[in-house]
Amino acid sequence: MDFVWLYENLADYKSKYILYAILNNYYNFDFISLGKVTNDIYKHYFDLDILKLQQDEVFVDMGAYIGDTTLDFINSYGTDSYKKIYCYEMTKKSLESAKKKLNTYDNIIFKNFAVSDKNGKLYMCENGYSSSANQISTNGEIEVDCVSLDNDISEKITTIKMDIEGGEKKALKGCKNHIIDESPNLLISVYHNNSDIIEIPKMISGYNKNYKFYLRYYGGPLYATEIVLICIKK
DSSP: OOOOHHHHHBBHHHHHHHOOOHHHHHHHHOOOOHHBOOOOOSSOOOTTTTOOOOHHHHHHHHTTTTTTTHHHHHHOOOSSOOOOEEOSSSSSHHHHHHHTTOOOOOOOEEOOOOOOOSSEEEEEESSOOOOOGEEEEEEEEEEEEEEEEHHOOOOOOOOEEEEOTTHHHHHHHHHHHHHHHHOOOEEEOOOOSSSHHHHHHHHHHHHOOOOEEEEEEOOOOOSSOOEEEEEOOO
16 A cells, blocks of 8 residues: 555656556566666756756755765756755765865855764764765764754755665654755655655655655666655645
8 A cells, every 4th residue: 555655646657657667676576667767868866857946045965975966966957056055974085075076166065964863973884885885873883973954954945865875764854844844855865775665755745745756766777776756845
């Protein structure tokens, strides 16, 4: 019934077919359908057919890594398209790379924090392959500061992107007030846990009924990764 709920609440046929392709891959090891839905037209997260920016755009890049998504955002919409950008990245080395990559652009605020449901301390488990996959873990060896978005940003937010390696649900709890009060566009990775594709849109719907849901797929044909839930105010 959960997948039926999601299917019925997806706003376009493309999203429904993406859900079918993902489930067909999970249950039947079908690679053909998944290969057909890969998005190779627009930049990751930024489907220009459905994602329109607001006046005085305040974009939050949660899991900014080396600044690649923020750069894609600017290249997709233009240097005059935003009022402010916040880049959150818990790995210091990655954040320094982001600062260098984006140093020619104005009004970008860099935050060396993990983002969660409250302010405090967490522990980071480093990924030996890529720092983009560093995760928050109870047995991590590196202590990091964490914040909630509700506590850290007081101004209106218009778009939030999340790719934080499985920490998305806690981060959503930490920006609940922004979601309820402001209905920002939400661009959320929903593949780090198998249940995220269901639980995250239900969670958002529980906070704010005024969203249309879309799925977009940016991964490969073998296994369903890089699934993005796009939530747009009705």
